[in-house]
Amino acid sequence: MLTNRIAALFSGFLLLTLLSAVSQADIDALKPEADQGSTAREIVGKLEMLHYNKLKIGDEMSEQLWDEYIEALDPTKSYFLASDINEFREWRASLDDQLRAGEVKSGFEIYNRYRLRVTDRLNNILSQLDKGLPAFDFDRDESLELDREESQWPASISAADELWRKRLKSSVLNLRLTDKDDEEIRDLLVRRYKGQLKRVQQQSSDDVFELYMNSLTRLYDPHSNYLSPRSLENFNMSMSLSLEGIGAVLQADEEYTKVARLVAGGPADRTGKIKPNDKIVAVGQDKEGEMVDVIGWRLDDVVDLIRGPAGSFVRLETIPTGGDGSHKTILIKRSKVKLEDQAAKKATFEFSDGEKSYKIGIINLPTFYIDFEAYRRRDPNYKSTTRDVAKLLAELKGEKVDGIILDLRNNGGGSLQEATMLTDLFIDQGPVVQIRHANEQISRHNRSRSRAMYRGPLVVLINRLSASASEIFAGAIQDYNRGLVVGNQTFGKGTVQTMAPLKEGQLKITQSKFYRVSGDSTQHAGVTPDIPMPQLIDAESVGESAYDTALPWDRIHAVPHAKYFNLKDLLPPLISKHNQRTAADPDFIFLRAQFQFESERADQKFVSLNENAREEERKGLNQRLLTMENRRRTAKGLEPYETFEAYEESESEEVATIGGPVEIKLEKDPILNEAGYIMADFIGLSDKIAKTPPQVANF
Known part of the structure; x- marks a missing residue:
């Protein structure tokens, strides 16, 4: 399971009606291709024969594969119901036998249920947003659980409704705190959920098979993985075209795209404003282009949006790791990393x-x-x-x-x-x-x-x-x-x-x-x-x-x-x-205090849904950052900043300059x-x- 689950605050809605009966007629089911069974057998054979970690795929690994696949599909335990999970348990000890026989049907059936649940959720939220934003009580003292690793899947429709009510409230509150009005918030959320709906509907049989097989390869080690023909093409392209774009290695982290590392000397690295674990929430083309919300997007789709010709500009809206949760927009000039x-x-x-x-x-x-x-x-x-x-x-x-x-x-x-x-x-x-x-x-x-x-x-x-x-x-x-x-x-x-x-x-x-x-x-x-x-x-x-x-x-x-x-x-x-x-x-006192600050933020398990409490929390975090910096500056004989805004402005840098x-x-x-x-x-x-x-x- 992924470490440090700072769960996404990205979406949710008050689901008034969710059919408990699952009807595959509501959405076209994806089915295995004819050659995927033989490919699955081939993958099992090569893993057992060639991998450094000499593991045989048996009942124990079947259970681990089941856990890993469910985790990969629904890491925040927000889409499946407990009844879905109980239904899937019949395959928990038999996935190994199925794969050896070239059978991947169970993986597809689990995915199709997930796809149906997601589609229902997104259609319902869009229906709700057609009527405007729900009237949330932001004076109410309640919180949203960020880390759901130890939580259970919703036991009932009403439990799922409550979870998603809080998710939507959190999404709206996050946007309110960035000074967006209700109409702007509604428009952004509509675009977000329509985009997610479009992408889940565009999933192919190859996508499902790759996800299922990589749930297996991850049991061997995190660096072994199956590349579908499409992913292989992207992999070969990235290896042969030099590093053109922003020079960052990205990875999926639940519904977010996260910065894994920066390419030394690349445009992102040269800004000094992007760090590992920062989350990318929106991408805009050029200096004035519309910011496209990318929460919930596939990783390769986000990469395609960020990638572009050398000399062009891209803007990234990020949530910096360990900060106060505020968003930061960074303008980067794309360049080939020479x-x-x-x-x-x-x-x-x-x-x-x-x-x-x-x-x-x-x-x-x-x-x-x-x-x-x-x-x-x-x-x-x-x-x-x-x-x-x-x-x-x-x-x-x-x-x-x-x-x-x-x-x-x-x-x-x-x-x-x-x-x-x-x-x-x-x-x-x-x-x-x-x-x-x-x-x-x-x-x-x-x-x-x-x-x-x-x-x-x-x-x-x-x-x-x-x-x-x-x-x-x-x-x-x-x-x-x-x-x-x-x-x-x-x-x-x-x-x-x-x-x-x-x-x-x-x-x-x-x-x-x-x-x-x-x-x-x-x-x-x-x-x-x-x-x-x-x-x-x-x-x-x-x-x-x-x-x-x-x-x-x-x-x-x-x-x-x-x-x-x-x-x-x-x-x-x-x-x-x-x-x-x-x-x-x-400087060392500051560095130690900064790491302590970021560690406390990363360990946060719940977030308040009370607007005044959140605003006071944000002000308190900003004041703490300002105090830390001003102590450093005063000790070094430098003029302290009067406000947090002055500190932020001094830290900002518009464009990453390229030139050696x-x-x-x-x-x-x-x-x-x-x-x-x-x-x-x-x-x-x-x-x-x-x-x-x-x-x-x-x-």
Whole structure:
């Protein structure tokens, strides 16, 4: 089940009449295509034979599939009735046998009931809205349950009516709080529900089959999934056309479209106004185009609406994660994310340990990239992570830096080859990563093969969005004691997927798992920093551990590898100095308070439907945000903001400008700034503590 269920406040209506008798004549039922049964058998066979997680589909998995499929259809338990669920239970232990026999009829029957319930609901709400908005009592003290994971499906029509009455009231109240009048609210809701009705009626047999099969693949792990011919076409398009649009990876979260991560150097990233877990509620074309409500839309339909030619504009209306629930509209200029925008870049700054100043080089690496096309052409000037970083290292050595910080924050990974070759720049010959395959064979071919190009002090900066190849590099640096790893626990994606062809579509399937030279997997647990920084991203909602079916962390045998710095003696005084320095630092106090604020908001289980209470809550939240910011500003000798509106205005930025890599700036990056002081301490203490030469660790 999805974590952090902040249920959608998007829709609902007072259902005065809902027929308890289910008549398939009211809506055309979708039926399986002739070849879908054989494709289902093929998927079952490949999952059992090829997937890293050696699971056999039996009665227990049948029950899990039933749960997962119902969850995927009705995550907020708002459409099905308890009587529907009880009726479907007859298939709970037999879905495995049906799939082995190439039978998917039960999946379609469950979906058709869901489709009928949704259609009835939407038709009724549109009928109600034809007469105007219902006369809600916004002075009444009542609340709407946000997290319905532990709730039951409505036991009766009257119970369903009450749930939907509150949903509609919440939707109307949310819009009232954005200063919309009744007519504007009615028009928006009519467009919303008509759009949802149109999309549910446009669902095809392929859509149902894909949803059903992906409920099965998710039981193996969250990164294995079935791609229908249509989805496969979109997948291939996204892989081959470069990244054109806003540069954001989106995912479905109940009725919302949520930002999963931002592409480094992309238009959305450059605004600085969009963060992971932000919800997109409306999309508008150009600077003045009508905002189209996308709550309840299919993910690929939202992506199609956001996608567009480079140079054009798109507006996103979002609900920022951890905020006061207010909507924010962001104007973005679409652009192709060019390789040079994601390229490594450098800067140098002076830092002191209190006794001596040091020149510190900073290399920012947004992704592990390689220009495969130029590489295949044997272009001697092809761009790659390792080639670019090697040039920057040579330049920094020429500038006589005392140490280097490699910033891998928000680096979601990329080329495994580049992660290995980049490690080669910092260590002598030795293994970098171990890969265990589904057949249990272990590959150790990814090795550093040359002498290190840079042998000086090194800090690797990571956060929760550092994933995959970033984790391989950071893990190797940590295992070799080659440098300090600073920041937050990484994402924890330590698996490898391959594409397996099917009669219809393809199966993306997890077949391998990464392990560090220490024997620890990067899967699930990620890389834990030597020196932690304030947490900025909620690890319970972002990261591999947020997935219920993520493969677990485990260990295999370690492999012999060198040890460089004597970190065992260095870490205690480094951590002590870091804690002393940041305890009273205004920026760090603000970051900790901000995360606490967002965590409290994310844990909210109910929302008030009393307008005065909601307005007072909003004012209180805004005042709290303003107070937090003004404490930071006052402590830093800056002029405090007089109002929350002045604070918001200062934070706004109309358009994401495109034009090369973002400049590295310390004044707006307290985490990077503190990493610089940690590096200065590292250098100073290393000069005082005897160094140990590289040696093979004992096991």
